[in-house]
Amino acid sequence: MSIRSxxxxxxxxxxxxxxxxxxxxxxxAVFSWLMMAGPxxxxxxxxxxxxxxxxxxxxxxxxxxxxxxxIGLKNFINDFHDPVFWRVAINTFVYTGAxxxxxxxxxxxxxxxxxxxxxxxxxxxxxxxxxxxxxxxLSTVAWMWMLDPAFSVVNRILIGLGVPPPGPSWLGNPTLAxxxxxxxxxxxxxxxxxxxxxxxxxxxxxxxYEAATIDGAGGWHRFRFVTLPLLKPVIxxxxxxxxxxxFADFQLPYVLTNGGPENATNLxxxxxxNIGMGAGQLGLGASIALMMLPALAxxxxxxxxxxxxx
Amino acid sequence: MGNRxxxxxxxxxxxxxxxxxxxxxxxxxxxxxxxxxxETSFIPPFDAYMQKTLxxxxxxxxxxxxxxxxxxxxxxxxxxxxxxxTGSGADLTVIFLLYPFLYADKLADVSDIAEEAGKQQGGxxxxxxxxxxxxxxxxxxxxSNIGQLMNWRTDWFAEVxxxxxxxxxxxxxxxxxxxxxxxxxxxxxxxxxxxxxxxWIYPLMWSFGSHEVSADGKTVTIDSDETAKVLDYTRKxxxxxxxxxxxxxxxxxxxxxxxxxxISCTNNAESILWFAKAHFPDIAKVTDQAQNPTxxxxxxxxxxxxxxxxxxxxxxxxxxxxxxxxLTAEKQAGGWLAAADSYYQPFLHAFDNAPMWQVDxxxxxxxxxxxxxxxxxxxxxxxxxxxxxxxxxxxxxxxxKVCTGTSTKDAIKSAETQLKNIYKAx
Numbered sequence: 001m002s003i004r005s006x007x008x009x010x011x012x013x014x015x016x017x018x019x020x021x022x023x024x025x026x027x028x029a030v031f032s033w034l035m036m037a038g039p040x041x042x043x044x045x046x047x048x049x050x051x052x053x054x055x056x057x058x059x060x061x062x063x064x065x066x067x068x069x070x071i072g073l074k075n076f077i078n079d080f081h082d083p084v085f086w087r088v089a090i091n092t093f094v095y096t097g098a099x100x101x102x103x104x105x106x107x108x109x110x111x112x113x114x115x116x117x118x119x120x121x122x123x124x125x126x127x128x129x130x131x132x133x134x135x136x137x138l139s140t141v142a143w144m145w146m147l148d149p150a151f152s153v154v155n156r157i158l159i160g161l162g163v164p165p166p167g168p169s170w171l172g173n174p175t176l177a178x179x180x181x182x183x184x185x186x187x188x189x190x191x192x193x194x195x196x197x198x199x200x201x202x203x204x205x206x207x208x209y210e211a212a213t214i215d216g217a218g219g220w221h222r223f224r225f226v227t228l229p230l231l232k233p234v235i236x237x238x239x240x241x242x243x244x245x246x247f248a249d250f251q252l253p254y255v256l257t258n259g260g261p262e263n264a265t266n267l268x269x270x271x272x273x274n275i276g277m278g279a280g281q282l283g284l285g286a287s288i289a290l291m292m293l294p295a296l297a298x299x300x301x302x303x304x305x306x307x308x309x310x
Numbered sequence: 311m312g313n314r315x316x317x318x319x320x321x322x323x324x325x326x327x328x329x330x331x332x333x334x335x336x337x338x339x340x341x342x343x344x345x346x347x348x349e350t351s352f353i354p355p356f357d358a359y360m361q362k363t364l365x366x367x368x369x370x371x372x373x374x375x376x377x378x379x380x381x382x383x384x385x386x387x388x389x390x391x392x393x394x395x396t397g398s399g400a401d402l403t404v405i406f407l408l409y410p411f412l413y414a415d416k417l418a419d420v421s422d423i424a425e426e427a428g429k430q431q432g433g434x435x436x437x438x439x440x441x442x443x444x445x446x447x448x449x450x451x452x453x454s455n456i457g458q459l460m461n462w463r464t465d466w467f468a469e470v471x472x473x474x475x476x477x478x479x480x481x482x483x484x485x486x487x488x489x490x491x492x493x494x495x496x497x498x499x500x501x502x503x504x505x506x507x508x509x510w511i512y513p514l515m516w517s518f519g520s521h522e523v524s525a526d527g528k529t530v531t532i533d534s535d536e537t538a539k540v541l542d543y544t545r546k547x548x549x550x551x552x553x554x555x556x557x558x559x560x561x562x563x564x565x566x567x568x569x570x571x572x573i574s575c576t577n578n579a580e581s582i583l584w585f586a587k588a589h590f591p592d593i594a595k596v597t598d599q600a601q602n603p604t605x606x607x608x609x610x611x612x613x614x615x616x617x618x619x620x621x622x623x624x625x626x627x628x629x630x631x632x633x634x635x636x637l638t639a640e641k642q643a644g645g646w647l648a649a650a651d652s653y654y655q656p657f658l659h660a661f662d663n664a665p666m667w668q669v670d671x672x673x674x675x676x677x678x679x680x681x682x683x684x685x686x687x688x689x690x691x692x693x694x695x696x697x698x699x700x701x702x703x704x705x706x707x708x709x710x711k712v713c714t715g716t717s718t719k720d721a722i723k724s725a726e727t728q729l730k731n732i733y734k735a736x
Contacts, residue, residue, distance in 0.1 A: 063694055064391050065415040081731050083724060084702060148563075149555050150570035171558030172501075174714060259703070260502035261557035262710040277388045278701030280412045280694055282395075 057286035064280035075287035085288065087263050088271045092292075095182060095267060096246045102186040103242055104235065107193025112227075114194065115201045125195070132191040140255040143184050147171055171257055174264030181265050185252055189245070193238055200234030201227070236307050243299055248292060268292045344626045344633055345377040346618070347393075347400035349386050351650065352581040359649035364642060371636075374629055384504050384561070393621060401624040402634060405450050406616050408685060408700065411692040414444040418620040418627060420634065424448035427638045432659030437683045441615035450617030451638050454647060454654030455683065457676040458509030458612045460603075461568065461582050462575040465596040466494045475600035479517060479543065482603045486551025489574045495553040497573030500710045503561035507706045508686050509612045510577035510602065515540055515705070516684070517605025522705060522729055523690035530729045532708075533722050536607075541709065541718045548713040557710055569593065577602070579614075580653045580673055587670075601675045601682075613683035616654065655680060695732050704728045 024030055058075055062068030079085045114125055131139065145151050147170035155167030170180045204227060212222050250269035253259060259266030259274070268288060276285020351357050357380065365376045379400055381389050386404055393399035394416045410417065424442070428434045438452040462475055470488040486496050499506040515521070518540035522532045548556075553573060555563070564576040569590055576582070586594035602611055618637070620630045636642060640660060647654050652666045652673040657680070667674055687696040699705070708725040712718055 065394055065413050078731065083727060144562075148566065149553075150567060150572040169554040169558065172553075172555035173557070177558050257558050258502035258560055260560070260706075260710070261500065262707040262714060263703070266502075274701045275698065277391055279698040280391065281698055281701075284698075 054286045054290055057283050058290050060283045062283035062286075064282055068283055071283075075284050076291075078284065079287055079291065084263055084266070084271070085291075088266045088268055088288075089291070091178065091263070091265065092247060092267045093295075094178065095185070095249070095265075096243055098182045099185040099189065099246050100239060100242050102182070103189045103193045104239060106186065106190050107197055107238070108231075108235070110190060110194035111197035111201055112223075114198050125198070128194060129191045131188050136188065136251040137255055139188065140184065140252055143180075144171075144256060147180055172261060174261050177257055177261060177264050181253060181256060184256070185246060185249065188252070189242060193242065196238045197231060197234060200231045204230050233307065236303055240300060240303050243303075244296060247296055247299075342373065343375045343377060344402065344629050345379050345400040346633075347379045347381060347386065347389060347403040349383050349404055350380045351653075352383070352579070353584055353650040353653045356646070356650040356653070359646055364637070364646060367642075368633065368636060372632070374633065376633060397623050400621070401626045401630040402618055402620050404453075404616060405619045406614060408687075408692045408697045410442055410450040410617060410619060411444055412694055412697050413619070414449045416622050417449040418622045418624075418631065419447045419449065420451055420620060420631070421448040423451055423631070423635045423638055426635070427451070427658060430660075431640050432662070435657045435659070435680050437613050437680050438615065438657035440685060440688075441613055442617050450619040451634060452615050452617045452657045453643070454616050454656050455676075455680055456505075456579045456614045456616060456653065457655055457679050457683070458505065458577050458579060458614060459675055459679055460510075460575060460600045461578050462598055462600060463494070463596050464598050466492070466574045469494075475598070476603055479514065479603045479605045483543070483547050483551060486547065486575070490551050494574035495572075496547075496551045497553050497559075497564050497567045497576045498556055499559040499561070499564055499577070500548070500552075500557045500706065500713060501559040501563070502703055502706070503559060503563075505612075505614060506559070506561050506564055506576075506578055507703075508700075509614075511706060511709055512612050512684075512686055512688075513602045513610035514544070514605070516610040516688070517603070517607055518543070519605075519607040521689060522687060522699065522725070523696070523733065525689040525691070527691040527693065527695070528733070530726060530733055532729055533726050537722055538718050540605075541712045541721060544709050545712045545718070552713075557713060568597075580651070580676055583670070583672060584651065584653060597672075599672050599675055601679050609682050611679040611683040613680075613685045613688075615657070615685075652676060698732050699729060702728065702732070704732075 025034070057068070059070055059072060060068030061071045061074070110128070114121070114128070118124075146153050149155055149166040149169060152167065152170070154170070155163075155165075158167045159165050168176055171177050208226050208230075209222055212226050217225065248269055249267060250273065253265050253267050253270050254273070257265045259270045268291060272285045272289035275281050275288060279285075348357070348360070357378070360378050365378060369375055386406075387409055389399070390403055390405065390409065390413060393403070394413060405413070405417075424434070425448075434452070437455065442448050442450040442452050460475060464473075466489060467473070467475075467485065469492065470485060472485050476482040476485050489495065498510050500511075501507060515537070519536040520532070520534060520540045523529065524531050553567070555567075564573070564578055565582055565585065567573045568576060568578075568582050569586065571593065580599070583594060583597050583599060586597055602609060618634055620627060620634060624630055637646075640658075643656070643658075644661065644664065647656055647661065648664070648666045651669045655676050656664075662677070667677060685692050686700050690696050704725050708721045711721040711724065716724075
């Protein structure tokens with residue numbers, strides 16, 4: 001047996017193509033990055049840059065008109081020694097916690113009510129969005145009038161019910177001022193919750209309710225074991241958004257009380273603004289604004305983990 | 311999406327970006343346009359006079375266009391900060407309270423204009439120098455003071471037998487007690503507004519001899535017997551004379567309460583009478599104005615000097631300088647001031663007996679109050695530490711605290727801790 005190697009067949013290689021821009025652009029890896037470049041640049045410019053600049057400012061003794069020097073964490077240490085800073089931190093947590101809870105419960109009730117069949121359903125659903133659509137500054141000014149003892153529709157009703165005139169001082173009493181702020185924020189944010197949860201409700205298949213009914217589940221059990229579990233992902237997402245918006249709220253407290261009386265309604269955003277812009281202390285102001293970040297980050301991570309587990 | 315359309319998309323995007331980059335940018339004729347940033351006036355004819363009379367006159371005279379850029383009341387510090395940080399925007403700006411000191415590094419020296427005006431127009435009130443001279447240089451040209459005085463209801467005061475506004479803080483308390491008992495409380499702001507709170511709180515403090523920081527800018531002096539006395543006084547004043555809502559007030563609140571006939575006395579600029587005359591003539595008839603009451607250490611008022619500054623980095627600095635010189639001359643300044651009756655009180659003695667003071671003699675106390683007016687935080691140097699203390703409402707909140715039940719000692723302690731932090735951190 002002879003072993004003979006087969007002659008190698010010359011495979012005709014295709015002629016090497018010259019570099020073609022069109023072909024290069026057609027490659028998925030290139031094209032997808034090109035498509036993403038715009039949004040990424042947008043994010044880097046409008047989110048990344050201000051954030052990095054804010055961090056840099058917070059590490060400097062930067063005052064308006066003057067160059068800053070690196071001072072490490074001194075601004076943060078100053079914040080920790082400032083009694084008002086702690087008051088502001090507690091206020092922000094109370095405000096966010098209470099308003100988010102109220103919006104969640106109220107929004108769910110609203111969504112369930114809106115999910116029923118009644119006349120002019122679509123019109124009423126659209127009208128519900130009004131508090132969310134009206135510019136915050138305008139609606140806050142309207143609330144200022146409504147809570148003013150001289151003109152207050154709220155106090156008129158209370159006086160009619162037997163409360164001694166002039167009725168409660170909604171913005172003058174420190175506790176009531178925070179209460180008013182929470183109520184107005186809830187009023188403004190409720191439609192967002194309601195409409196989003198309504199959208200979630202409408203994706204629940206009616207067969208599940210039918211099956212639950214056949215199994216003998218009453219109204220509460222249907223809600224507890226069918227509606228709520230299916231709605232949970234939507235509730236979590238809306239809550240996440242709501243916490244972020246409420247935690248960083250500026251317009252409402254700034255217009256309504258600017259943090260008064262005696263800091264009862266001062267939040268991170270208003271306090272940081274007054275120090276940064278009112279006093280020209282850009283570094284110190286940035287350090288206060290940045291203190292929102294760790295708290296928010298923790299909340300977001302906790303909610304995300306919970307969602308993943310669920 | 312086919313290959314072709316992908317390429318087309320990219321081509322279109324590239325063309326769009328190039329187009330945007332090459333599009334003609336809106337520019338102003340070099341050397342021919344200058345911009346003045348000004349807060350909207352509570353007295354509309356004031357802005358109208360600038361827009362319809364002064365600007366056309368200046369353009370006719372020099373060919374230079376002036377853009378009068380209005381911003382909402384209280385927003386100019388934010389706007390000025392932005393202009394300074396970005397190095398672009400208006401060429402001149404209105405500026406007030408402690409801001410000429412805070413922004414001094416970026417404001418042009420206008421001493422020549424100030425000295426010339428002083429020589430030609432009877433000299434400046436000392437308060438003008440307190441408000442605009444930084445390290446020996448005029449960094450702003452004081453236009454006017456928007457004084458904060460007591461506005462009071464003559465009819466309700468008469469009901470409790472008072473024909474003349476109380477001369478001392480103690481008398482002020484006694485009258486207020488009677489008025490509140492009759493359902494006519496005082497309305498004095500104790501919230502986080504930007505003027506009507508400091509307008510009476512600082513003068514009251516000074517009248518009792520209380521000061522937050524000494525003139526050397528080093529020693530925090532808030533913990534004193536005088537502060538304790540003024541806080542005790544304020545606690546009883548609030549309880550017996552003042553409307554509870556004042557704790558949450560911002561600057562619009564007292565005007566609203568006045569027109570609603572809710573309060574018998576407040577501390578405000580002349581605008582309250584001006585507005586009442588225009589819209590509530592019956593209320594205007596029973597409105598009068600008076601200087602703040604006096605205390606053991608005298609009578610004081612808040613200096614709320616409205617000035618104009620030129621940004622040092624402005625490419626139109628020379629033109630802005632010429633315009634400001636023209637605007638400060640007696641003819642122009644007088645016309646502009648007169649457009650607002652005497653809401654803006656001039657700092658030059660040439661106007662002491664100007665016809666604007668005859669429009670309504672009830673405004674004359676505003677002119678006389680300038681002799682006893684000082685900047686917030688006086689006698690501490692008006693620097694960035696003081697600006698921080700003011701922005702943090704340290705003093706206002708100390709007063710508000712005693713009104714909501716905090717002890718005098720604790721309120722002082724809390725303010726002292728804050729002030730020491732601010733002054734130590736510097």
